[in-house]
Amino acid sequence: MSTQLAARPALPVHAARPALSVVVPAFDEEAVLPAFHARLVPVMEAIGLPFEVVYVNDGSRDGTLGVMLALRAQDPRVSLVNLSRNFGKEIALTAGLDHAAADQAVVVIDADLQDPPEVIPDLVAAWRQGYDVAYARRRAREGETWLKKATAAGFYRVMQRIGGKVDLPADTGDFRLMSRRALDALLALREQHRFMKGLFAWVGFPSIPVPYDRAPRAAGETKWNYWRLWNLSLEGITAFTVGPLKVATYLGLATAFGAAIYGIQLIIRTILWGNPVAGYPSLMAVVLFLGGVQLMTLGIIGEYLGRVFNETKRRPLYIVERHLPSEATDQRQARS
Numbered sequence: 001m002s003t004q005l006a007a008r009p010a011l012p013v014h015a016a017r018p019a020l021s022v023v024v025p026a027f028d029e030e031a032v033l034p035a036f037h038a039r040l041v042p043v044m045e046a047i048g049l050p051f052e053v054v055y056v057n058d059g060s061r062d063g064t065l066g067v068m069l070a071l072r073a074q075d076p077r078v079s080l081v082n083l084s085r086n087f088g089k090e091i092a093l094t095a096g097l098d099h100a101a102a103d104q105a106v107v108v109i110d111a112d113l114q115d116p117p118e119v120i121p122d123l124v125a126a127w128r129q130g131y132d133v134a135y136a137r138r139r140a141r142e143g144e145t146w147l148k149k150a151t152a153a154g155f156y157r158v159m160q161r162i163g164g165k166v167d168l169p170a171d172t173g174d175f176r177l178m179s180r181r182a183l184d185a186l187l188a189l190r191e192q193h194r195f196m197k198g199l200f201a202w203v204g205f206p207s208i209p210v211p212y213d214r215a216p217r218a219a220g221e222t223k224w225n226y227w228r229l230w231n232l233s234l235e236g237i238t239a240f241t242v243g244p245l246k247v248a249t250y251l252g253l254a255t256a257f258g259a260a261i262y263g264i265q266l267i268i269r270t271i272l273w274g275n276p277v278a279g280y281p282s283l284m285a286v287v288l289f290l291g292g293v294q295l296m297t298l299g300i301i302g303e304y305l306g307r308v309f310n311e312t313k314r315r316p317l318y319i320v321e322r323h324l325p326s327e328a329t330d331q332r333q334a335r336s
Contacts (some may be wrong), residue, residue, distance in 0.1 A: 016114045017103040018077070018326070019103075022120075023096035025089055026111045030063040033111055037071050037078075040117040047124055049104070055111075056078045056096040076327035084319040090194040093174060095318050097187060101325065107177045119212045122145040123177035128289040132205035135169060135176040138214045168201050169209060176200065190317065192310045222301030237260035244300045255293050 022040065037053070044051045055068045055078060065082060072078040083092060093108065099104045105127055109115050126134035173238055174196055178186065182218065185203040198286050 017101050018052045019102060019104040020044070020047070020051040020107065020111060020124075020183055021100035021101055021102035021105075021213065021253050022053045022107045022113050023056070023093065024053060025058055025092035025096055026060065026068075027058040027086065027089065027092070028060045028062045028063055028064060029111045029124070030060070033064065033067045033071065036111045036113055036117070037075070040120075041111070043074065043117045043120055049120060052077050052079050052101060054081060054096045054326075056081045056083065056092045056099075058083055058089065058092035061129050071322060074324075078324050079326040080322070080324040081320060082322040084321040087318045090196050091318050092193060093196055094187075097183060099325075100183070103180060105177055105179050105254075108172065108174050115173070116212065116215055121246075122210045122212070126208050127177050127179065129206045129208075130206065132179040132182040133176060133200070133207035134210050135172050135200070135207060136212050137169065137209040138171045138173070139211045148203060149162060167206075168198060169290060172197065172209070174200075174307070181205070192313075192315070192317065193307050194317075220247065224311070244303070247300075252297060254286060255290065267287065310311055 022044065024036070029036075029138050033055075041054065044053075053075075055071070056070055057065045057080070068078070068080050068082075079099065079101070081095050082096060085096075097106060097108070105124075107120055107123065109117065115136065124135065146310070159171040178200075182203060182205045184197060185205070189199055189202070
């Protein structure tokens with residue numbers, strides 16, 4: 001089957017467009033997808049607007065693709081985007097947003113049912129009040145360890161302090177609704193290293209939080225271990241602030257200042273009491289400390305340099321192996 005490079009798809013002039021698109025990226029979610037779709041559809045039908053569900057298979061190794069094909073065979077409102085391999089959640093989410101055909105708003109939600117579909121009507125209600133972005137803010141995080149909660153809270157605090165002009169809402173994930181104009185602004189950002197929570201905040205527009213209680217995962221296992229969460233936090237910090245570079249600069253200045261003070265007192269001691277042979281342990285401690293500071297500074301610079309290198313290659317964000325659009329009918333006259 002032919003592959004398709006990741007350019008933002010254009011709808012034919014005559015194509016019918018749903019009012020709402022629900023974008024659902026998934027990686028190895030075979031166990032939970034049927035239950036998710038069964039809960040999502042009644043919620044969306046009760047809203048009273050024509051909709052589609054855009055499932056994105058991010059190179060799953062289990063039967064996720066087969067489940068998505070079965071759902072599409074049963075429900076013509078299902079759209080399927082199958083990526084050629086695993087590109088990661090941030091890219092898979094971008095692929096789903098690129099292929100969302102809605103002309104009014106888009107909802108982003110995970111398939112694991114930790115973000116309940118029953119919250120979507122609250123997001124829609126906030127959007128109908130005139131807000132372009134309604135983001136779901138967690139009041140409680142059931143099924144997560146205290147360490148994960150503590151590290152997440154620490155990350156949001158760090159981002160709020162060093163994020164500059166980007167105000168990243170605390171206790172907020174990807175679960176949200178965006179108007180079409182906010183989505184179009186977001187899709188204009190095609191950077192390779194994507195931290196979607198930061199990009200959502202960067203585009204601005206009137207926004208409002210919608211509180212909800214996050215549920216435990218309904219089935220399967222989380223794909224976000226602490227190593228992946230650490231790498232995601234690095235993406236967020238380096239993508240939206242040069243704070244680490246400033247920290248490296250200040251650390252270098254502090255080290256140089258400390259070395260100068262040490263040198264001055266060494267000169268004074270030598271003048272007053274002579275110059276005894278320095279001990280080997282203290283010499284090694286100073287050498288290792290300075291070497292560690294230098295290597296850490298080089299590592300920070302390398303993180304930013306690597307991102308510049310990736311951006312200059314101008315590769316497509318993803319490759320689509322297969323795109324099966326929904327068959328939603330044009331009911332725009334019913335929304336007037």
